[in-house]
Structures are given as structure tokens and as C-alpha cells.
Amino acid sequence: MRSALPQWEPAQLPACGSPDRWGWLQQLRNQPELDPEPWLLALENGSLSIAPDLLAVLAERLDPPAQLRLLRWWRQQPDPDPGLPSQVLRHRDGASAAWLLEQLAPGPVALGFALPLSALPQVVAAALLPLLGHQRQVAAWPVLLCWMRAPIATPLRRAALEGVARGLSVWPRSQLVAGLSALAGDLDPQLAAPAVDLLARLPGARRALVPLRRCGLDPRVAERLGRRLAATPAQPLLLVVHGRAGGQLPAELVALAAELECRRGAPVRLQALSAAAPAAVPAVASELLQPGQVLGLVPLLLLPGGHVRHDLPAIVRHWSAFARVQHWPFLGAWPRWQAALARELAELAMQDYKPAARPLLLHHPLEGPLAARYLTTLERRTGAQCVATPYSAEHLAELKLTLAAPDLAAPALAAPALPLALAANRLTDQLAEQVGPPLLQRPGLRQLLLAELEALP
Amino acid sequence: MDPLAKPSKIEQAKAELCGLDLAPRLGDLASQGWESLDEATLTIRLKWLGIFFRPVTPGRFMVRLRLPNGVISADQLELLAEVIDRCGDQGSADITTRQNLQLRGLLLEDMAPLLQALEAGGLTSRQSGHDNPRNITGNPLAGIDPEEIVDTRPLVEVIQARLLGPAGPRNLPRKFNVAVGGAPDSFLLHNDLAFLPAEHNGQLGFTVLVGGFFSAQRNELAVPLGLWLRPEQLADFTLALLCHFERHGNRQQRNKSRLMYLIDQLGIDAYREELVEAFAEPVHPHDGSHLVSRAPRSGLGVHAQKQEGLHWVGLHVPMGRLDAASMQELAALARTYGSGELRLTEAQNALIVDVPCDRIEDLLAEPLLQRLRPDPSTLQAEAVSCTGNAYCSFALIPTKGVAQQVLEELEQRIELPEAVRMHWTGCPNACGQPYMGQIGLMGAKARKDGQMVEAAKIFLGGSMGAEPKLAELHEKGVPLSDLADVLELLLLEQFGARRREPAGF
Numbered sequence: 001m002r003s004a005l006p007q008w009e010p011a012q013l014p015a016c017g018s019p020d021r022w023g024w025l026q027q028l029r030n031q032p033e034l035d036p037e038p039w040l041l042a043l044e045n046g047s048l049s050i051a052p053d054l055l056a057v058l059a060e061r062l063d064p065p066a067q068l069r070l071l072r073w074w075r076q077q078p079d080p081d082p083g084l085p086s087q088v089l090r091h092r093d094g095a096s097a098a099w100l101l102e103q104l105a106p107g108p109v110a111l112g113f114a115l116p117l118s119a120l121p122q123v124v125a126a127a128l129l130p131l132l133g134h135q136r137q138v139a140a141w142p143v144l145l146c147w148m149r150a151p152i153a154t155p156l157r158r159a160a161l162e163g164v165a166r167g168l169s170v171w172p173r174s175q176l177v178a179g180l181s182a183l184a185g186d187l188d189p190q191l192a193a194p195a196v197d198l199l200a201r202l203p204g205a206r207r208a209l210v211p212l213r214r215c216g217l218d219p220r221v222a223e224r225l226g227r228r229l230a231a232t233p234a235q236p237l238l239l240v241v242h243g244r245a246g247g248q249l250p251a252e253l254v255a256l257a258a259e260l261e262c263r264r265g266a267p268v269r270l271q272a273l274s275a276a277a278p279a280a281v282p283a284v285a286s287e288l289l290q291p292g293q294v295l296g297l298v299p300l301l302l303l304p305g306g307h308v309r310h311d312l313p314a315i316v317r318h319w320s321a322f323a324r325v326q327h328w329p330f331l332g333a334w335p336r337w338q339a340a341l342a343r344e345l346a347e348l349a350m351q352d353y354k355p356a357a358r359p360l361l362l363h364h365p366l367e368g369p370l371a372a373r374y375l376t377t378l379e380r381r382t383g384a385q386c387v388a389t390p391y392s393a394e395h396l397a398e399l400k401l402t403l404a405a406p407d408l409a410a411p412a413l414a415a416p417a418l419p420l421a422l423a424a425n426r427l428t429d430q431l432a433e434q435v436g437p438p439l440l441q442r443p444g445l446r447q448l449l450l451a452e453l454e455a456l457p
Numbered sequence: 458m459d460p461l462a463k464p465s466k467i468e469q470a471k472a473e474l475c476g477l478d479l480a481p482r483l484g485d486l487a488s489q490g491w492e493s494l495d496e497a498t499l500t501i502r503l504k505w506l507g508i509f510f511r512p513v514t515p516g517r518f519m520v521r522l523r524l525p526n527g528v529i530s531a532d533q534l535e536l537l538a539e540v541i542d543r544c545g546d547q548g549s550a551d552i553t554t555r556q557n558l559q560l561r562g563l564l565l566e567d568m569a570p571l572l573q574a575l576e577a578g579g580l581t582s583r584q585s586g587h588d589n590p591r592n593i594t595g596n597p598l599a600g601i602d603p604e605e606i607v608d609t610r611p612l613v614e615v616i617q618a619r620l621l622g623p624a625g626p627r628n629l630p631r632k633f634n635v636a637v638g639g640a641p642d643s644f645l646l647h648n649d650l651a652f653l654p655a656e657h658n659g660q661l662g663f664t665v666l667v668g669g670f671f672s673a674q675r676n677e678l679a680v681p682l683g684l685w686l687r688p689e690q691l692a693d694f695t696l697a698l699l700c701h702f703e704r705h706g707n708r709q710q711r712n713k714s715r716l717m718y719l720i721d722q723l724g725i726d727a728y729r730e731e732l733v734e735a736f737a738e739p740v741h742p743h744d745g746s747h748l749v750s751r752a753p754r755s756g757l758g759v760h761a762q763k764q765e766g767l768h769w770v771g772l773h774v775p776m777g778r779l780d781a782a783s784m785q786e787l788a789a790l791a792r793t794y795g796s797g798e799l800r801l802t803e804a805q806n807a808l809i810v811d812v813p814c815d816r817i818e819d820l821l822a823e824p825l826l827q828r829l830r831p832d833p834s835t836l837q838a839e840a841v842s843c844t845g846n847a848y849c850s851f852a853l854i855p856t857k858g859v860a861q862q863v864l865e866e867l868e869q870r871i872e873l874p875e876a877v878r879m880h881w882t883g884c885p886n887a888c889g890q891p892y893m894g895q896i897g898l899m900g901a902k903a904r905k906d907g908q909m910v911e912a913a914k915i916f917l918g919g920s921m922g923a924e925p926k927l928a929e930l931h932e933k934g935v936p937l938s939d940l941a942d943v944l945e946l947l948l949l950e951q952f953g954a955r956r957r958e959p960a961g962f
């Protein structure tokens with residue numbers, strides 16, 4: 001197809017530097033129709049050279065096949081202008097994305113110098129990597145990751161990271177978090193700082209950012225991390241816990257809340273299940289919450305017993321009348337908590353030199369099909385056997401004897417045992433020698449719980 | 458105008474879908490990527506939300522806000538600083554010649570949360586680009602100015618609210634600039650619609666001026682429409698005028714679509730009659746005389762406010778460009794020393810307001826003021842520049858860089874008794890308003906030693922005073938390598954500059 005306006009042909013274009021050129025190009029730009037074909041042909045046959053001003057006008061009129069054609073031409077040039085691809089490649093287009101992938105998929109080995117014709121010049125790779133991300137095709141993820149991690153010049157790794165940035169929401173989330181978290185620890189702040197900034201843009205960013213605080217980052221990157229965390233302030237938390245008889249709060253939980261408040265930089269309050277909801281909930285809510293803030297309600301309960309099924313919904317309802325509440329599942333259902341229990345049990349078995357014995361999880365008796373399903377899942381995830389343990393003095397005394405001297409009637413009780421209790425209670429008080437301290441007095445579990453709670457929004 | 462002519466690509470895109478309807482879909486757009494972002498959405502419609510696709514950095518966007526009357530709070534500035542800080546090296550903010558801010562280097566993923574945060578922070582970026590009513594400007598010293606005739610802030614606020622409200626225009630034929638004057642130095646004749654304070658029968662109100670604009674093809678100062686309005690009429694009148702423009706403006710030729718072309722087509726008297734009919738409220742004829750009598754003050758340095766014991770401190774922002782750290786510090790200073798409010802000027806500078814007498818000295822000793830100086834050289838004080846080739850493909854010269862370099866060079870050579878308004882622009886599109894400068898500089902090409910080289914056209918004589926005048930061409934093309942020499946001579950001969958003594962004397 002020929003242009004309808006022959007006076008706007010390439011041959012008429014005033015030369016670079018000519019005083020008439022700017023006006024001519026602006027008029028070309030204002031033409032209602034512009035057929036790029038003669039322009040592409042002129043470039044391909046060498047009768048026209050491309051300059052940024054002409055490119056700015058042409059690029060607006062290129063459809064996807066034309067943009068790819070121009071890119072292919074550019075790639076053949078002995079000295080390609082690194083500024084061209086970003087101007088040309090504005091459409092998201094399958095063929096263009098496939099071409100980019102083809103150029104970059106071999107990874108940094110394509111930068112080899114042995115085969116000058118097929119080798120990928122650094123300048124070309126650096127120009128194409130951001131655009132590969134801009135195309136937002138998930139197939140590009142491993143390629144970008146490979147360039148980003150490779151031991152190559154920083155500008156190339158940065159170009160790959162820029163590609164990651166420009167397609168951010170498309171990449172597989174867990175791999176993205178892992179890749180960026182690793183890069184945040186890179187010795188080169190030019191890579192580490194943008195990695196932190198990208199992590200901060202992901203949904204639930206605190207979960208990814210908080211662990212970086214303990215990673216010994218470059219001071220400038222650590223400052224940046226501090227700014228990103230400050231911009232996503234933590235919600236105030238209400239931790240719903242088992243109180244002790246008489247409504248007292250166990251010391252382990254009080255200490256946990258205090259440390260957590262420090263680490264999150266936001267209020268953390270405890271509410272004992274046994275106690276009635278504070279009479280002054282509205283006042284407490286307004287003291288805890290800034291306007292527009294949400295209250296995170298976390299049941300630090302290990303089992304789906306009657307408290308979780310009945311009391312908890314009542315507490316949530318009560319607070320919801322005065323604040324926007326984000327209600328988290330009870331702690332016993334958190335997969336990372338369950339995995340930590342499994343680790344603790346495995347360590348216990350090793351300490352007791354009974355690696356073959358199936359460890360025990362001693363828990364308060366539960367009723368109902370939900371509880372049964374939960375215990376089965378917990379057994380599967382931890383490898384332990386759940387043993388219901390009534391807290392009556394008589395029963396605990398009996399259990400003490402059995403655990404101290406297991407006999408043939410109950411061989412399973414010869415195994416190491418862990419009490420399913422966060423803080424000291426009658427079970428851990430009475431059977432201290434047999435079951436050891438409650439879970440929050442065990443450093444691994446306490447640290448994990450703190451880290452998990454710290455990373456909540 | 459041929460009513461049967463096929464509408465342009467831009468007009469088609471605007472008619473098919475209004476960019477404002479994209480707002481609820483922004484989150485999805487970010488996660489789906491570009492499927493739903495066809496070329497027209499990407500480059501045209503998103504501008505209705507204030508989001509600009511940048512062809513030089515596809516995937517990194519610009520967001521232009523609206524800051525009515527150039528007023529911004531420390532909290533708002535801090536919010537914006539955080540946004541560009543997250544963009545690392547790619548992030549920056551420009552103070553624009555419309556007392557506004559635009560942020561660069563943002564990702565598509567930033568948009569949905571940013572728009573929410575803007576709303577929560579009392580800001581908006583709505584309709585700040587393309588064929589929309591742009592940021593409405595007013596007296597940067599409104600409410601604090603000892604010379605104030607009328608406080609423009611509430612008027613500007615109401616006009617913005619009306620234009621962005623349900624009856625406001627969504628599909629103008631072209632961009633549209635509105636401004637309200639409130640002081641004797643409110644020069645606003647470069648706007649499509651300017652309201653200048655004027656008296657009528659002893660009552661203070663506004664005379665209406667229309668049709669001002671600058672472009673590569675034509676430059677016009679606004680002309681009196683011959684109407685006088687009471688302050689409370691400004692918002693409804695503006696809406697009526699814009700709705701008229703929306704219906705009758707030229708949609709066939711974009712380079713002939715600014716308001717002045719419609720006025721030419723109808724004739725000023727017929728145009729006024731149509732507006733009076735559309736407005737449907739009593740208005741008074743007026744001769745166009747007004748209370749604006751001199752060129753704008755720079756506002757730089759320490760000045761007493763009309764409130765006893767309070768001052769504003771005007772800081773020079775080189776070429777209007779701010780980074781995240783400077784924005785953070787600026788916000789902190791406004792909070793620590795003032796009331797937490799800042800103003801932005803058309804000369805791309807920032808003012809901290811409400812500083813008590815006993816805090817001035819401490820504020821002046823702050824390290825940030827070494828960079829954003831209250832007392833820049835007379836050469837730097839009133840220099841304005843367009844974006845230039847870092848972000849604009851049409852630039853014939855790297856505008857900001859050249860301007861900075863030449864001014865620094867001149868500072869070494871000469872002393873200038875009074876600030877000279879120098880307006881730098883990268884190409885004839887004239888975004889840097891070269892015709893308003895006492896000296897205007899425009900990117901060009903020129904021949905030197907047989908070679909075509911980067912150059913600048915020089916314009917002289919722009920006046921924003923009682924006798925407003927556009928600058929006229931003085932030099933067709935001075936090679937950039939000779940520019941400092943030529944400007945030095947000009948400043949010595951025509952602006953009272955003196956050569957500095959060589960060092961050591």
C-alpha cells in the first residue's frame with residue numbers, strides 16, 4: 001500500500017540537523033493517516049537512517065508486526081542504538097514477546113565473544129531485558145531470573161531486574177519473593193535497593209520485608225527497608241489467649257505481647273478468653289486505632305475446641321461493633337506453626353535417643369467431628385500421636401505415673417511428649433519433668449511465633 | 458469545519474470509552490497486564506486518570522496531580538515522596554509551570570494503591586492530562602499576601618469541584634487552562650480562560666479574558682471577553698464556557714482546536730452572546746480593565762505575610778526538579794518551622810508559609826537550603842525550563858541540562874543586579890513558555906563551521922506587566938557552544954549586568 005500523501009515520503013524528509021526537519025516531522029505526525037511501509041522499506045534498504053526524532057513520530061504509528069519488523073532490522077545493525085527498542089516496542093504482542101524471549105533465553109552465555117555474528121552484544125541484552133518484562137509473559141520469568149542472578153556486569157543484572165519490575169504482578173509469587181529477597185542481600189546496593197522496593201509493592205509486603213530486617217543488609221538498603229516498612233504501618237493486634245484460673249494472663253504471653261509491640265511498632269493487646277470483654281471496648285478501640293485503621297484479631301489458640309467455635313465468634317462480633325476487624329484463623333491451623341511443631345518434636349526425639357518412637361502431643365480433650373478432623377491433620381503434618389489429656393488432678397496424676405514408667409499396657413507413652421499449651425497451665429505445672437516447659441518457653445517455637453506475628457499486616 | 462469529516466483517531470478513542478471509567482479496573486489492569494490496555498487506552502485514556510505512558514520508558518509511567526492554586530500540605534508532599542522513593546533512581550518529581558507536581562518512574566502496579574492513597578490524602582490526579590481542564594492556578598500567595606486583592610483559593614477550589622463534578626466536561630476537543638488572579642502581579646494571559654480582579658460599580662469581582670495559549674503554530678495572549686462576574690459566579694460560568702467549548706470546539710484539526718480558534722470562527726461578540734445565553738445568569742458588560750499591573754513576584758527569600766509575625770520563605774528549586782529526599786526534607790521543614798503548608802509557583806519554586814519571626818534564622822540554617830536556596834543568583838532565580846530530551850522525544854536540545862550549564866557559566870562571568878525571567882524550551886511546541894520570558898530560549902539547529910549543530914533561538918522582550926507583550930525573535934539560531942557568550946553580551950548590554958573581576962584581583 002502506498003501512502004496517500006506522497007509529499008510525506010521518506011525521500012522528502014529534511015536531513016538531520018536541517019532547520020526544516022522539526023517542523024516537517026511535526027506535520028508528518030499530525031497527518032491523520034501514516035503508512036509506515038515506505039519508511040520501513042527505506043530503513044531496510046539503507047536509504048534512510050533512523051534518528052530519535054523520526055523514531056518518535058514513526059513509533060506512534062507502528063502496529064505489532066511493524067514494530068517487530070523494525071526490531072529485527074535493528075538487531076542486524078553493526079552498531080545498534082540502544083535507545084531504539086524501548087521507543088518501538090510499546091504493544092504487548094505475542095510475536096514480539098517470542099522474539100525477545102528467543103534473543104534472551106540462552107541467558108548470559110549468549111554474550112559469548114567467540115561467535116561474533118550470533119553473539120548478543122551487552123548493549124542489546126541490556127536494552128531488551130526490561131522490554132521482555134514489559135511484555136508480561138510468564139514464560140519470561142525463568143529467563144529474567146537467570147540474568148538477574150548471573151555473575152555478570154551490574155548494568156545487565158539491573159536491566160533484568162527492571163524487566164522483573166515492569167511485569168511485577170505476572171511472575172509466580174513465591175518464586176518472585178524468594179528471588180527478590182535473595183537479591184535484597186546482594187552486596188551491590190544498586191541491585192539490593194530496587195529489590196527491596198519491589199518486594200514492598202507486593203500484596204502483604206510486610207511478610208516479605210520483615211525477615212529482611214535480620215539479614216545484615218547494606219546500611220543504605222537497610223535504611224530503605226525501614227522507609228518501606230514505615231510506609232506500610234502494622235495494624236494494632238488483639239491476641240486472644242487462654243487466661244489462667246482467676247482471669248490472670250500468663251507471664252509468657254504478657255512478655256510475648258510486649259516484645260511484639262516493640263518489633264511491630266504498633267499496639268498489641270491481650271484478651272483472655274475466660275475474662276469478659278473489656279467493658280470499655282469503644283474507648284480501648286479508639287485508643288488502639290488511628291482513623292481508618294483495621295484491628296487484627298489473632299486467636300493464639302492451639303485447638304478448635306469450644307472456645308474457637310463459640311466464644312471467639314462472640315468476641316469478634318463484639319469488637320466489630322466498634323472497629324473494622326481482620327480476623328485471623330486460630331494459631332493451631334497455621335501451616336508454619338504446624339511445621340515448627342514437627343521440627344520441635346523431631347528434635348525432642350533426637351534428644352531422647354528415641355528417633356524411632358512416635359512422639360506424643362498431649363492436648364486438652366476435644367469433641368465433635370471438626371476436632372477429630374483437625375487432630376488427624378495435625379498427626380499427619382507433625383508425625384506425632386495426639387493424646388487427649390483431661391486436666392483433672394486425678395487424671396494428671398495418673399498420666400504422670402504412666403509417663404514416668406511406661407508399661408506394656410501403654411507402650412506408646414514411652415515416646416517423647418510435647419504439651420499442646422502455649423503458656424504454663426495445670427498440665428505443664430504438674431508434669432514439668434515428663435513433658436518439659438510449655439511451648440512459648442521453647443526458643444524455636446517462640447521465635448517462630450514472634451516472627452509470624454511480626455509479619456502480619 | 459466539515460461536519461462529515463472522519464473524526465481523528467484520538468476523537469474516536471475518546472468517544473468509544475471515557476478514561477475515567479477505567480478507574481475501578483486499575484487493579485485488574487495491573488495484574489492482567491496489557492490485554493485490556495490497547496494502544497488508545499495506554500496512550501490516551503489513562504490520562505483521564507492522570508496516568509501517562511512514557512514512550513521512552515515503556516512500563517514506567519508518569520502521574521500528574523492536580524494541586525488547585527498550588528497548595529500542598531507537608532503530609533501530602535511526604536506521601537508523594539514515598540511514592541517516588543520506591544521508584545529508586547527512576548523516581549523524581551517536577552514542579553510544573555501550572556503550580557502542579559508530576560511524578561516519574563512509576564509502575565503500573567503502583568497505580569491502584571496510589572490513586573487510593575491520593576484520595577485518602579485529599580489529592581487527585583483526575584483529568585490532569587490530554588483533552589481536559591488542567592490544573593487551575595491562582596495567586597501562590599493567596600491568603601498570606603499583604604498585597605492581596607482577593608483570596609483565590611476558595612474560588613479555585615470551587616471551580617475545580619464543579620469541573621470534576623458530574624456535570625463537568627469529560628471530552629473536550631483539546632486541553633484547557635483556567636486561572637484566577639488575586640494580586641496586582643497575577644499575570645495570567647497565557648490561559649484559555651483567565652479571571653482577573655476588576656471593579657464594577659465599586660464592587661470587586663472579575664473581568665473575563667479568553668483564548669490565551671502558546672503552541673508551535675500560534676501564540677496568543679488572552680483577550681477581554683467584555684464580561685464582569687461576581688466571585689460566586691466563576692465556577693458556574695467556567696462550567697458553562699467549557700460545556701460550550703465541548704459542544705462547539707474544532708474536533709477535526711487538533712492543531713486548530715484551542716479555544717482561540719473557536720473565538721476566531723465565531724467572532725468575539727457572537728461568542729460572548731452564546732456564552733451569556735448558555736450561562737443563563739445575569740452578567741455585566743465590562744471593558745476588560747483590571748487590577749493586575751505588574752509582572753509576578755518571584756516570592757523567593759523571606760517575606761512578611763499579611764498575618765502579623767508570620768513569614769513565607771520562598772525556595773528556589775533548580776529547574777523545578779525534586780528527588781524523594783528533598784521532598785521529605787521540605788515536608789519536614791514546613792512542619793517544623795511553619796504550619797505544615799507549602800505553595801508551588803508557576804516559576805517552579807516552593808514556598809514554606811506561616812514561619813514565625815523567631816524561627817526564621819533556624820530555618821535558614823537548615824542544610825536543605827544549601828540546595829534549595831532562598832537567595833539563588835539573579836540568573837537562576839527566575840529560570841524556567843520544559844522537560845527536555847530526558848523525557849521528551851521532540852526536544853531539539855537537552856533543555857534542563859543546557860540551561861543549568863549555561864547559567865552556571867554565566868554566574869562565573871557576570872553579576873546581574875536584578876533577576877531576569879529566562880524561559881527555556883526544547884522545541885517550538887513551547888511548553889517552557891519562551892514568549893513570556895524577558896529572554897526566551899528555544900531549542901533549534903544551526904550551522905557552525907559547515908556542520909549542523911544544536912542551537913537555541915533567542916526571543917526578547919516578553920512582558921507580564923501592565924502592558925503585556927509576547928517576546929519576539931531576536932536570534933534565529935545560536936550554536937549551544939556560543940550561547941553563554943551571546944547571552945553574556947545581551948545581559949551586559951540590555952539588562953545592566955556587570956563583568957565579574959577575574960579571580961585574584
Ligand code: SF4
Nearest residue numbers: 843849852883884888
Ligand atoms: S517544548 Fe518541546 S521539548 Fe519541551 S517538553 Fe514541550 S514538546 Fe518536549
